[in-house]
Amino acid sequence: MRSYTYFLLIFFAYGVFCVTCSPFPTNEVRAITSFKEAIYEDPNLVLSNWNAVDTDPCGWTGITCNKERQHVIKINISDSSLKGFLAPEIGQIIYLQELTLRKNNLIGTIPKEFGM
Numbered sequence: 670m671r672s673y674t675y676f677l678l679i680f681f682a683y684g685v686f687c688v689t690c691s692p693f694p695t696n697e698v699r700a701i702t703s704f705k706e707a708i709y710e711d712p713n714l715v716l717s718n719w720n721a722v723d724t725d726p727c728g729w730t731g732i733t734c735n736k737e738r739q740h741v742i743k744i745n746i747s748d749s750s751l752k753g754f755l756a757p758e759i760g761q762i763i764y765l766q767e768l769t770l771r772k773n774n775l776i777g778t779i780p781k782e783f784g785m
């Protein structure tokens with residue numbers, strides 16, 4: 670009987686805990702991480718909290734999620750003096766509505782995946 674009570678406690682604790690743990694699509698996290706990896710200079714450390722270990726990117730600098738916190742809908746890293754390439758993986762963030770990259774030094778062509 671006692672172990673049954675423990676089982677119920679653990680079960681409910683897990684249930685309550687997991688209301689807040691919405692699984693964020695890993696491909697979006699991976700795409701943002703690829704974007705960061707293609708940047709070789711970040712003098713203002715704007716991307717310093719873009720940490721792949723943290724699977725919820727909604728709090729990362731310049732990232733806006735939808736209100737259910739399930740998808741990245743905006744990336745705004747304007748005026749950050751970033752230097753690097755534009756990673757085509759950004760095209761995999763299919764819910765992305767706005768990508769603001771003003772006043773950075775990103776080189777290369779605009780990857781065709783951006784149009785998807």
Ligand SMILES: *[C@@H]1O[C@H](CO)[C@@H](O)[C@H](O)[C@H]1NC(C)=O
Binds near residue numbers: 745746747748769
């Ligand atoms: C992007 O962020 C900058 C700096 O925080 C802000 O001034 C600008 O209005 C933002 N642009 C958009 C399109 O959200």
